[in-house]
Amino acid sequence: MDYNVLAELLAATVRVAAPLIFVALGAVLSESAGTFAVGVEGMMLMGAFSGAVLTFVTKSWAFGLLGSAMSGAALALIVAIATARFRTDHMVTGLSVNILALGLTSYLLRGLFGGKTPVINLPTLDAIQIPWLCNLPLIGRALFEQSLLTYAAFFLVIPMHLFLKKTQTGLMLRAVGENPAAAFSAGTDPIRVRAVAIIVCGAFAGLGGAVLSLQELGTFTDGMTNGRGFIALAAVIIGRWQPLFVMLGCLLFGAASALAFNLQGWSLPISSYVIQMTPYLLALAVLCGIGRRARMPAAIGRSFTRN
Amino acid sequence: MRCSESQDPADPSPMLQMQGICKRYGAVRANENINFSVTRGQIVGLLGENGSGKSTLMKILFGMVRPDGGTIRFKGQALSGHTPRDAIRAGIAMIHQHFMLVDAMTVAENVMLGWKKAGAWLHDRQVAEQIRSTSQEYGLDLDPDAMVGDLPFGKRQRLEIVKALLRGAELLVLDEPTSNLSPPEVTALLAVMRRIAGDSRSIIFITHKLAEVFRVCQEVTVLRDGKNAGRCSTEGTTRAELARMMVGREFGLATPRVEMGSGAEVLEVTTITLKDSSGLKLLDEITFSVREGEILALAGVDGNGQTELVEVLAGLQAASSGRIALHGRDLTKTDVTQRLRAGLAYIPVDRATTSLVPGMTIAENLGLRDFAEPPLRRGLRLNHPAFYSRAVSRISEFGIRADGPGATVDTLSGGNQQKIVVAREIGRKPRVLIAFQATWGLDPGATRFVIDQILALRNSGGAVLYLSSDLEELLGIGDRIGVIANGRLVGIVPREKANPAEIGLLMAGGGLLPAALEINEDLG
Numbered sequence: 001m002d003y004n005v006l007a008e009l010l011a012a013t014v015r016v017a018a019p020l021i022f023v024a025l026g027a028v029l030s031e032s033a034g035t036f037a038v039g040v041e042g043m044m045l046m047g048a049f050s051g052a053v054l055t056f057v058t059k060s061w062a063f064g065l066l067g068s069a070m071s072g073a074a075l076a077l078i079v080a081i082a083t084a085r086f087r088t089d090h091m092v093t094g095l096s097v098n099i100l101a102l103g104l105t106s107y108l109l110r111g112l113f114g115g116k117t118p119v120i121n122l123p124t125l126d127a128i129q130i131p132w133l134c135n136l137p138l139i140g141r142a143l144f145e146q147s148l149l150t151y152a153a154f155f156l157v158i159p160m161h162l163f164l165k166k167t168q169t170g171l172m173l174r175a176v177g178e179n180p181a182a183a184f185s186a187g188t189d190p191i192r193v194r195a196v197a198i199i200v201c202g203a204f205a206g207l208g209g210a211v212l213s214l215q216e217l218g219t220f221t222d223g224m225t226n227g228r229g230f231i232a233l234a235a236v237i238i239g240r241w242q243p244l245f246v247m248l249g250c251l252l253f254g255a256a257s258a259l260a261f262n263l264q265g266w267s268l269p270i271s272s273y274v275i276q277m278t279p280y281l282l283a284l285a286v287l288c289g290i291g292r293r294a295r296m297p298a299a300i301g302r303s304f305t306r307n
Numbered sequence: 308m309r310c311s312e313s314q315d316p317a318d319p320s321p322m323l324q325m326q327g328i329c330k331r332y333g334a335v336r337a338n339e340n341i342n343f344s345v346t347r348g349q350i351v352g353l354l355g356e357n358g359s360g361k362s363t364l365m366k367i368l369f370g371m372v373r374p375d376g377g378t379i380r381f382k383g384q385a386l387s388g389h390t391p392r393d394a395i396r397a398g399i400a401m402i403h404q405h406f407m408l409v410d411a412m413t414v415a416e417n418v419m420l421g422w423k424k425a426g427a428w429l430h431d432r433q434v435a436e437q438i439r440s441t442s443q444e445y446g447l448d449l450d451p452d453a454m455v456g457d458l459p460f461g462k463r464q465r466l467e468i469v470k471a472l473l474r475g476a477e478l479l480v481l482d483e484p485t486s487n488l489s490p491p492e493v494t495a496l497l498a499v500m501r502r503i504a505g506d507s508r509s510i511i512f513i514t515h516k517l518a519e520v521f522r523v524c525q526e527v528t529v530l531r532d533g534k535n536a537g538r539c540s541t542e543g544t545t546r547a548e549l550a551r552m553m554v555g556r557e558f559g560l561a562t563p564r565v566e567m568g569s570g571a572e573v574l575e576v577t578t579i580t581l582k583d584s585s586g587l588k589l590l591d592e593i594t595f596s597v598r599e600g601e602i603l604a605l606a607g608v609d610g611n612g613q614t615e616l617v618e619v620l621a622g623l624q625a626a627s628s629g630r631i632a633l634h635g636r637d638l639t640k641t642d643v644t645q646r647l648r649a650g651l652a653y654i655p656v657d658r659a660t661t662s663l664v665p666g667m668t669i670a671e672n673l674g675l676r677d678f679a680e681p682p683l684r685r686g687l688r689l690n691h692p693a694f695y696s697r698a699v700s701r702i703s704e705f706g707i708r709a710d711g712p713g714a715t716v717d718t719l720s721g722g723n724q725q726k727i728v729v730a731r732e733i734g735r736k737p738r739v740l741i742a743f744q745a746t747w748g749l750d751p752g753a754t755r756f757v758i759d760q761i762l763a764l765r766n767s768g769g770a771v772l773y774l775s776s777d778l779e780e781l782l783g784i785g786d787r788i789g790v791i792a793n794g795r796l797v798g799i800v801p802r803e804k805a806n807p808a809e810i811g812l813l814m815a816g817g818g819l820l821p822a823a824l825e826i827n828e829d830l831g
Contacts, residue, residue, distance in 0.1 A: 168419070168427050171412075175420050178409040185407040186421025187392050298411060 010142035017254030018150040019211035023232035026204025033197035034177035034299045038094020039079045040205040041229030042101030043072040047206025048213035049105040052220035056120045072206020080195040087303035106222045124218040149211045160243040177297035180304035190304045234283040256282045322347040328377035337363040339533045350510045352520040352527035356750030360533040369401045370394045400471030401480045410456035461492045480511045489608040490811030517546045565766045570599025573770040574739045579629030589615045591794045597770040604785025605774045612794035617743045621653040622646045652737035656744040662728045665717035670698035705730040722753030740771045
């Protein structure tokens with residue numbers, strides 16, 4: 001393969017992985033504390049929407065990002081209240097907020113602008129070149145010539161890892177996902193821990209959506225996340241709920257998407273829709289392989305009640 | 308000192324003093340004016356049947372339940388309106404029967420969980436060092452880096468003790484700590500308890516087992532029906548007296564053992580082997596037979612293959628190889644129904660899941676084994692009057708305390724639930740009864756009832772296979788005693804030749820199979 005093509009593929013891999021990493025790290029928090037993060041798809045879509053619309057209206061990136069985190073968290077609040085407080089089924093709740101987000105964003109996009117879909121066309125975030133390093137062969141562009149949020153996504157992985165492994169709060173969060181009764185007897189309110197984890201997960205997923213709308217495409221279209229939230233969930237399982245491995249999982253799907261995108265340019269005698277399926281088929285294949293052996297947080301999906 | 312009927316002897320400044328504790332749940336008086344005190348440095352036994360108010364009293368002490376009246380003083384300070392957190396801070400630790408541990412974490416992580424002194428940013432190395440030194444000091448033998456999920460039951464218990472000690476507990480409440488241990492493990496635990504108490508700490512030892520009370524306790528308090536039944540030093544009392552205080556009456560004589568001579572062999576089990584999916588042998592060439600009018604008692608620590616053995620015999624699991632025969636008829640390939648018809652009865656360990664359907668009525672549960680046959684079946688329909696009349700007679704025959712045949716089983720106490728199981732299985736007059744921990748969690752009265760029923764079945768010619776981890780009970784009931792350890796059956800001896808110390812060693816024998824232990828926990 002052409003050297004330039006390969007370098008471009010690597011750069012695209014990292015770029016595509018960035019929003020997935022935000023969402024996946026959020027999902028790691030929620031699931032480690034014992035709640036299936038099925039709703040991240042919707043939270044991501046909310047984030048993409050609010051990020052684009054707020055930036056469009058206020059002309060400020062900062063407001064856009066803040067808005068995307070907050071709207072993701074707001075949707076997550078619904079999940080938190082429903083699952084942690086009222087003990088609803090995690091799958092059903094997650095799926096319903098996904099559908100809610102799809103309808104809500106499409107409705108608001110029209111409703112907020114007088115019934116007509118506005119033309120949102122934002123300048124995307126520029127790539128920041130790290131001097132000297134970006135000239136490294138092959139990996140220079142992939143690692144050192146990316147936009148701000150992409151760097152942010154990868155830099156978040158280490159603090160997340162340390163938080164889960166090395167802090168009392170992280171230990172408690174994992175304990176809530178493994179054995180809430182034990183965490184309760186150690187002096188924590190598992191319901192609150194779970195609720196907070198879900199809400200923070202929502203903020204992360206919202207930011208992941210903002211990466212998509214603000215940094216990648218510079219616009220918002222209906223249902224634009226298009227299953228990326230679920231891909232991020234697959235990455236969480238592949239990475240066995242460990243931030244570093246989850247990042248690798250996101251890169252794997254990033255590579256698959258980048259390759260699929262690249263293949264479309266080759267005018268192969270295959271429908272482009274089939275090629276676009278590859279990341280999802282890969283997710284399925286990998287889950288059949290690794291997913292079976294992955295050890296989930298023991299109490300995931302089970303609600304906690306004080307007797 | 309003789310036993311007093313409730314009042315405190317003159318103890319100048321006990322470490323813990325609970326006075327006039329009252330607690331009602333609706334119409335039930337769980338605690339009625341209970342006095343209880345603990346002297347520093349002592350191990351105090353807390354005895355009582357199920358429902359006597361022990362757990363309520365301890366929950367009140369630990370701040371899990373608010374009392375309706377009474378005072379608690381701990382180390383000279385009043386404790387009232389406190390939460391479990393306050394209790395821990397004051398220096399009280401509660402070690403529950405169900406451990407509060409996270410399997411997927413290491414020993415050190417479990418110790419650090421929720422412990423302020425471990426730091427917001429965890430000092431994992433220092434904590435590991437503290438675990439090592441504490442565990443050495445008290446002879447606990449714990450590795451801070453071991454995964455808790457891989458540890459056997461006894462070690463998990465030790466981890467709970469280390470957690471309490473490191474958090475500065477001065478008063479440890481141990482809730483039935485010996486009920487899942489092999490005899491040598493019990494001895495080791497009692498030694499640990501003595502060391503801890505000698506160290507100016509105190510222990511409240513909740514138990515059913517009178518022998519253990521005499522081995523470690525200086526003092527014992529007995530509760531009955533939510534009231535003080537007595538308090539005395541262990542030197543001034545006897546087992547019989549404590550037993551009388553617990554149940555409030557003298558135990559009648561045990562059902563006499565009729566000498567049966569040697570009857571025909573009823574159940575013949577030949578080289579039964581069971582492998583799990585990874586090829587690990589859960590049962591390894593088990594061979595034995597049980598005769599008419601004989602009880603074969605198999606001792607063993609939980610998780611050594613007992614669950615698998617009884618399930619293979621009952622037809623719930625298929626053996627990998629081997630043969631099971633009843634009266635010479637090969638049953639190896641038959642299903643549960645055919646085995647039931649052939650005269651096999653089975654009392655599983657878990658009343659609430661395998662034995663009974665908690666949401667169904669007593670009458671329905673009693674009919675669960677033979678509802679497909681007359682008289683319970685009439686044509687294609689169930690014969691409800693027959694269910695009802697059978698239930699009425701069983702309820703009176705077996706002394707089941709319930710509102711009537713229409714009461715659902717989940718409204719009954721554990722003892723009465725087990726009576727239903729016993730009534731159903733023994734009421735069928737089986738040729739072979741397989742009973743697994745049939746008295747588990749029952750108070751002495753109900754235990755006695757179950758044992759008497761099983762003995763009565765034996766005396767009328769039934770063959771019984773009885774499995775339990777309670778060695779004392781096995782030695783009392785068995786005509787022959789064997790041990791199951793690591794999936795192997797070892798050393799069957801007649802009751803006259805049974806030596807408790809030897810059997811205890813065999814039980815501890817090969818240690819525990821971690822895999823088998825997991826399976827057992829899943830069931831529990």
